[in-house]
Amino acid sequence: MLQIIKWEFVKQFHRLKWIFLFFAVILLSLALLPASWFETENDATSMILMFFSLTLMFGTLGLSLYPMYNMISDFRKKTYTMDRITGRSHIPVFFAKIIINLAVFFLAAGLVYTGTIMLDKFSTETLHYFTFTPNKPYLAIMLEMVLLYPAILLFCYMSASTNRYFRNHRTIGTFIGVAVVSIIASFFHLSGTVYYVVGLIIGIILIIASGRMADQRFEQHVYNY
Amino acid sequence: MDDFIRIEGISKKYDNKYVIKDVSMSIPSGRIIGLLGDNGIGKTTLLRLLGNLQKPDEGEIRVDNTPVTQMKIKDIVYLLEPSNIYDWMKIKEAIAFYSDFQADFDKEKALRICREFGLDPNAKITRLSKGNKEKVCLMLAFSRNAKLYLMDEPMGGIDPTLKKNIKKFILENIPTDATIIMATHLLKDLEVLFDQIIIMRAGKIIYVDTDEIRETRNQSIDEYYSEVMENAADN
Numbered sequence: 001m002l003q004i005i006k007w008e009f010v011k012q013f014h015r016l017k018w019i020f021l022f023f024a025v026i027l028l029s030l031a032l033l034p035a036s037w038f039e040t041e042n043d044a045t046s047m048i049l050m051f052f053s054l055t056l057m058f059g060t061l062g063l064s065l066y067p068m069y070n071m072i073s074d075f076r077k078k079t080y081t082m083d084r085i086t087g088r089s090h091i092p093v094f095f096a097k098i099i100i101n102l103a104v105f106f107l108a109a110g111l112v113y114t115g116t117i118m119l120d121k122f123s124t125e126t127l128h129y130f131t132f133t134p135n136k137p138y139l140a141i142m143l144e145m146v147l148l149y150p151a152i153l154l155f156c157y158m159s160a161s162t163n164r165y166f167r168n169h170r171t172i173g174t175f176i177g178v179a180v181v182s183i184i185a186s187f188f189h190l191s192g193t194v195y196y197v198v199g200l201i202i203g204i205i206l207i208i209a210s211g212r213m214a215d216q217r218f219e220q221h222v223y224n225y
Numbered sequence: 226m227d228d229f230i231r232i233e234g235i236s237k238k239y240d241n242k243y244v245i246k247d248v249s250m251s252i253p254s255g256r257i258i259g260l261l262g263d264n265g266i267g268k269t270t271l272l273r274l275l276g277n278l279q280k281p282d283e284g285e286i287r288v289d290n291t292p293v294t295q296m297k298i299k300d301i302v303y304l305l306e307p308s309n310i311y312d313w314m315k316i317k318e319a320i321a322f323y324s325d326f327q328a329d330f331d332k333e334k335a336l337r338i339c340r341e342f343g344l345d346p347n348a349k350i351t352r353l354s355k356g357n358k359e360k361v362c363l364m365l366a367f368s369r370n371a372k373l374y375l376m377d378e379p380m381g382g383i384d385p386t387l388k389k390n391i392k393k394f395i396l397e398n399i400p401t402d403a404t405i406i407m408a409t410h411l412l413k414d415l416e417v418l419f420d421q422i423i424i425m426r427a428g429k430i431i432y433v434d435t436d437e438i439r440e441t442r443n444q445s446i447d448e449y450y451s452e453v454m455e456n457a458a459d460n
Contacts, residue, residue, distance in 0.1 A: 003325045014313040081309040084278065084324035087297045167238070 001092050008096040009103075012070070016104070023059055023111055026052055030118035049122055056115040060132070064145055065109035067101035073155040077173065083162070090218075091211030094154065098207065101146040109138075114179040143196060147203035152181050162217040229254035229404055230275065230373070235284030237270055245272045245299055247284070250423070250432050254289075255401060257418050259435075260408040261450055262425030268408040271425070272375045275406065276303045278402070288373060298409055304366045304376040307358035312351035316344055316361055323365055335368035338398065342387070367398040374399065376407040380415065388414045416446035 030052060071094065074080055083093070112132045134141060153174065160166040161171025169171075190198055228251035237245045242268040252258060260268050273279040274286060276294045288301070293327040310319055316339060324330045339346050342360045351359065359380065366374060380388060387394070388411075395405065395418065404425075410414055416435070424431040431453060438449045 007322060007325070010318075011311070014311075078306070078308040078310050082305055082311065082322075085276075085303045085305070086323070088326060092253075175394075 004088060004092050005096045005099055008100050012100050026055055027114055027118055045111060049224040053119060060108055060112050063104060067145055068103055068149045068153045070097055070101060070156045071150045090214035091208055094207045094211050098147055102152060105142055105146050139196065143199045146198050151203040151206035153178060154210045158210040158213040163214050229289060233285050235274060235281040237274060237281050239249040239281035242322045248430050250430060252404060254404050256420040257405045259419040260406055261421040261422055262330060268424045268425055269377050270282060272377050272406065272408060276285055276301050276375050281419060300371065302366050302369050302371045305362045307355065307362060310350050310361065314350050318347055318360065319365060321446055327369060328371045331368050338364040338367060356383055359428065370400055372403050374403060374405040376405065378409055379386060380411060381409060392418050412447045422446060440441055
């Protein structure tokens with residue numbers, strides 16, 4: 001399991017290194033710009049601050065969606081075979097990806113926190129360049145972003161990929177699956193500890209079920225993966 | 226000689242269309258076998274079935290008396306295509322990747338083959354030529370000590386010198402009782418390798434000893450293959 005986690009980290013590092021370097025440069029630029037810079041506000045300074053602000057906003061959005069992409073991206077690439085012939089079961093690989101998702105979540109959270117502080121020094125009473133106001137507890141956001149949403153997407157993708165009616169239209173099948181799950185979820189209004197426990201259990205069950213589907217059925221009808 | 230691979234009535238279909246239908250044959254151990262046939266005839270599918278990457282819809286494949294579906298994928302060597310390797314990897318990272326997961330992967334052998342092929346282990350995959358990428362794939366496959374090697378078009382971009390010495394290279398780098406099944410279109414270059422050939426054509430499999438073709442029929446493998454395919458077209 002440790003080897004699987006190690007290689008997932010290496011893989012994600014190579015995938016995300018330029019994105020994080022880009023954000024590091026932006027944050028460093030903001031740190032080096034003196035607050036007094038804003039006093040000489042003109043179109044150029046406003047544009048630059050707006051650019052930084054929007055970049056951080058879309059970067060945060062992108063990184064919050066990344067864990068979902070991370071779960072299914074291997075299946076859409078030719079490098080799938082390189083991983084497959086190691087003979088590893090998909091189940092530990094998926095759990096390793098959840099650990100990566102956690103790391104990406106904390107990095108994204110660090111980006112949001114640092115970006116907010118950095119841009120705050122340029123804010124006025126009426127103008128805030130970048131703020132983040134969560135509408136639910138951080139623990140709930142973490143559970144959803146790291147485990148629950150990625151597990152639901154993965155399960156729907158794997159179900160669509162192994163279903164005779166959808167396997168040639170996996171994207172559509174996945175969206176339909178996600179829509180159905182969303183509708184079902186809207187009937188339940190859980191909160192507090194119950195929400196966390198149920199969310200955790202459902203996430204783990206979906207990961208294991210997806211892993212079994214991937215091990216036994218994913219390649220069976222795909223002749224060009 | 227005992228049958229190392231026994232294929233019994235296997236069929237495989239995609240989208241209700243048979244790619245392989247009711248194929249049976251036995252293959253002894255310690256042979257190098259050419260798998261020949263037109264594009265799309267099912268060569269890759271047959272290799273994937275033998276490698277337990279896919280399961281037949283009907284029939285059974287046994288390798289060394291074990292149903293292949295009960296074997297571990299990692300016990301069979303399946304040659305990668307260059308596009309299968311992560312291009313951010315350096316050659317030494319690809320070696321480390323497989324030595325972490327495959328117990329029969331010999332790291333020292335991998336580095337020795339790199340030296341023989343003139344590959345720098347610190348070179349990035351993405352910066353290699355097509356031929357060198359194929360050499361990396363061969364290096365990763367032959368650095369293992371397995372009983373069954375499955376290779377799909379292994380030498381398209383390999384330089385002529387290596388092609389000339391390929392038989393010596395293969396025999397030096399696999400266990401003596403290992404079996405290699407190699408799908409290829411490069412018959413002229415590789416026919417010297419094969420102990421037997423399997424020719425796949427629509428609805429039929431021909432499995433023949435190359436000695437019989439060379440000595441009894443007095444033909445090259447390439448000539449024999451052309452004749453078989455022409456006859457198939459006439460019919």
